[in-house]
Amino acid sequence: MSLPCGTRNYNYAQDMAIFRTRTHWVLLIGFLAVLFTVPPLVFNHLWLNTVNSIGITLIAALGLNILVGYCGQLSIGHAGFIAVGAYTSAILTNRFDMPFLVGLISAGLVAGVVGIIFGLPSVRVKGFYLAITTIAAQFIIIWVINHWGLTGGFEGISVPYASIGGLVFDSDVKQFYLVMVIVALAVFFAKNLTRTKVGRAFIAIRDNDLAAEVMGINVNYYKLLAFFIGCFFAGIAGALLAHTTYTLTAEQFSFTDSILYIGMIIIGGLGTTIGPILGVVFIKITQKVLLPIYLVPFLERTFTNFPAGFATGVAPMVFGLIIVLFLILEPRGLAHRWNLFKAAYRLWPFSY
Amino acid sequence: MKNKTLLIINTIVCLALLTFMVPFLSGCGPAEHPGLTLKVGIMTPTTGPAAEKGVPLRDANLDCIQYINDELGGVNGYKIEAINLDSRYNADQAVTNINQFMDEGCLFFTTSSSAEMSYVQEIANRLGFPGLVAYSSPNNYHPPQHVYGQMPDYGDDWTAFTKYYLENIWQGTGKPKMALMVLNNSTGAGAKNAARAMADTLGVEIIATEEHAATTLSETVALSRIMALNPDVIYISSTPKPAALIISEAKDLGMYPDVTIGVCHAAMTSKLVELGGADIVEGVYGVFPTISWNDDVPGVAKMKEYAAALHPSDVNNGDYIAAWAQSLIIAEILKKTLDAVGYDVLASGDATAWAAIEQYGFQGLDGYDVGGLQSAVKYVSGDNRLGKSLRINRVTNGVITAITDWVEAPLIRYEDYDWFGH
Numbered sequence: 001m002s003l004p005c006g007t008r009n010y011n012y013a014q015d016m017a018i019f020r021t022r023t024h025w026v027l028l029i030g031f032l033a034v035l036f037t038v039p040p041l042v043f044n045h046l047w048l049n050t051v052n053s054i055g056i057t058l059i060a061a062l063g064l065n066i067l068v069g070y071c072g073q074l075s076i077g078h079a080g081f082i083a084v085g086a087y088t089s090a091i092l093t094n095r096f097d098m099p100f101l102v103g104l105i106s107a108g109l110v111a112g113v114v115g116i117i118f119g120l121p122s123v124r125v126k127g128f129y130l131a132i133t134t135i136a137a138q139f140i141i142i143w144v145i146n147h148w149g150l151t152g153g154f155e156g157i158s159v160p161y162a163s164i165g166g167l168v169f170d171s172d173v174k175q176f177y178l179v180m181v182i183v184a185l186a187v188f189f190a191k192n193l194t195r196t197k198v199g200r201a202f203i204a205i206r207d208n209d210l211a212a213e214v215m216g217i218n219v220n221y222y223k224l225l226a227f228f229i230g231c232f233f234a235g236i237a238g239a240l241l242a243h244t245t246y247t248l249t250a251e252q253f254s255f256t257d258s259i260l261y262i263g264m265i266i267i268g269g270l271g272t273t274i275g276p277i278l279g280v281v282f283i284k285i286t287q288k289v290l291l292p293i294y295l296v297p298f299l300e301r302t303f304t305n306f307p308a309g310f311a312t313g314v315a316p317m318v319f320g321l322i323i324v325l326f327l328i329l330e331p332r333g334l335a336h337r338w339n340l341f342k343a344a345y346r347l348w349p350f351s352y
Numbered sequence: 353m354k355n356k357t358l359l360i361i362n363t364i365v366c367l368a369l370l371t372f373m374v375p376f377l378s379g380c381g382p383a384e385h386p387g388l389t390l391k392v393g394i395m396t397p398t399t400g401p402a403a404e405k406g407v408p409l410r411d412a413n414l415d416c417i418q419y420i421n422d423e424l425g426g427v428n429g430y431k432i433e434a435i436n437l438d439s440r441y442n443a444d445q446a447v448t449n450i451n452q453f454m455d456e457g458c459l460f461f462t463t464s465s466s467a468e469m470s471y472v473q474e475i476a477n478r479l480g481f482p483g484l485v486a487y488s489s490p491n492n493y494h495p496p497q498h499v500y501g502q503m504p505d506y507g508d509d510w511t512a513f514t515k516y517y518l519e520n521i522w523q524g525t526g527k528p529k530m531a532l533m534v535l536n537n538s539t540g541a542g543a544k545n546a547a548r549a550m551a552d553t554l555g556v557e558i559i560a561t562e563e564h565a566a567t568t569l570s571e572t573v574a575l576s577r578i579m580a581l582n583p584d585v586i587y588i589s590s591t592p593k594p595a596a597l598i599i600s601e602a603k604d605l606g607m608y609p610d611v612t613i614g615v616c617h618a619a620m621t622s623k624l625v626e627l628g629g630a631d632i633v634e635g636v637y638g639v640f641p642t643i644s645w646n647d648d649v650p651g652v653a654k655m656k657e658y659a660a661a662l663h664p665s666d667v668n669n670g671d672y673i674a675a676w677a678q679s680l681i682i683a684e685i686l687k688k689t690l691d692a693v694g695y696d697v698l699a700s701g702d703a704t705a706w707a708a709i710e711q712y713g714f715q716g717l718d719g720y721d722v723g724g725l726q727s728a729v730k731y732v733s734g735d736n737r738l739g740k741s742l743r744i745n746r747v748t749n750g751v752i753t754a755i756t757d758w759v760e761a762p763l764i765r766y767e768d769y770d771w772f773g774h
Binding site for chain 1: 437438442447452454467472475478537540541
């Protein structure tokens, strides 16, 4: 009888695999089984809506993580690129009666192209200077949306249900499956991208673009490619957002949201695939459930002598405080905690 | 001694009579149904950029429902269960809220603002979940579906103010030149749409339309552009904070009070005076669809009593009146439906209940007098505005004072214009 005493790889395929052991596969299949069966059976509207929102935000955050976390191109206009995707799909499906899938793919492509346009300054500038140009993208995009007839302006535009063939995604449960399938594909793509030539070029540019250029990497090409991929993800997320909220107004894509997206990937852990997942889940559940559903009623019940509106006013401050504390206490993000946990799990019951 | 004995006998007789009558007196009121409630979703922007309006609106909604439950015994004996959620004036949160309302079996829902309703009206209309919006915009119910306006909308505001201006203030020849300063959402769009539809008919020239955000910190540049065009009147369709800022900056630039300024009902509250300063906003005109705080109407006493007792900071605030009236209308809608179909149909809180609420509650309103707090509410086919009258007010000695009687706002069929919604 042979006893396991470590994981050995006997060929390159095994060495390169993401899931290398039977335990990995069992955990993956178990996780996917739970993910695709439990929420629709157990969750109510609020939680399903929150899960769908997490999924959509995650797709956008994965894109931003490729752009910022892997390629090092700071973008503070991500909500604007999401808006481009959302309105592209809304216009195509509402005004031109195009099928949802055409709207979805076009949303990604158009957002990607717009991303390249606003990413062009990255060829010449970087860091905070690039951040300023992406802020400009945010404001220019929102201005165009508010003033272009096709978008419905301030009054917004209604968006039909997503549908593929005869299947209409007209309920939270159906939308959950649609969102989760795309999330799974996005995570798979993002994870693998970093293991390819493109991903390694992104990382090289992030670490030192001069050194990357000396090594023969076409820095300008890869920077713009990062903008395209990052914004493609944003566009797909925007299209899903449009087809799950049914109405779009430019107010849904605020500058604050753009900053929050940066916050999500930092809290999760920059430059990792698990980071955006953890960051988005943490921020969204805190923002949509823990504070409004639990903290605010608790404060209202506890501090009855305080003026009206006190509790709801405190909630955003608590939210800000949580983020600040997180950045102070765990600047490497939740992904780092996750890695520590995995290391401890592998070594258990030994300390080293 | 004799009088004292008589007094004691009288007291005993009265007490005995009272004791004897209690069961009969209690039988005269609506029968109580403990544990059975009528759930209504109430969405208010309690935090976020419109919190200065959201807090008094939320307070009044809930105070009035407390009054209905505690003092009136609920609606036909059933207590109203208000599920109040903060929208943060944010689309994502508003969508979550409406889903929660449906999930918890609410019979219908309300929003305070046109913006909140704009975020969720598509969901409401597709699912047939009826909604009532206090401060509405034409896009909320044109074409009419399942969303109803408590009062005339921001388009009606513009029309009423412009008519008043032309008839009572404008003394020049030809068309007066008007500049619009509008919030970049449905609040501003309401005035823009009305101006586009009615400016020529009324005889006013729109020389500029400047947009601003609810969080704006300065509109000096926009005002300078407007000043260069030499306007006769500026109309602001916005919330109190930006409106107060614009008026203040107009004064700094020397435009006001030479140029007449009018504001929509979202801005025309005591918060405008508080935020802008009484001396700054003195003389500003505005439209409001409810009474003023000091008007003497039947419904005002109880409202003042509750505001003073529970939320003294809301006293004198027009938003409190609007939301108090909204809760009274909520009760009337529930009463009409209960009278027509009974509790069993409503108990499920599903699509059947929503349809009954809409058919018998909303569309059954036939001139309900909201204690005189606003114009009587009545449903007319094709017009989802339930209240149809408003008044022109003016800030006089730091107090918002009505200067006209109720003015009926005619229906503008926006959906007939090709440009509407595009």
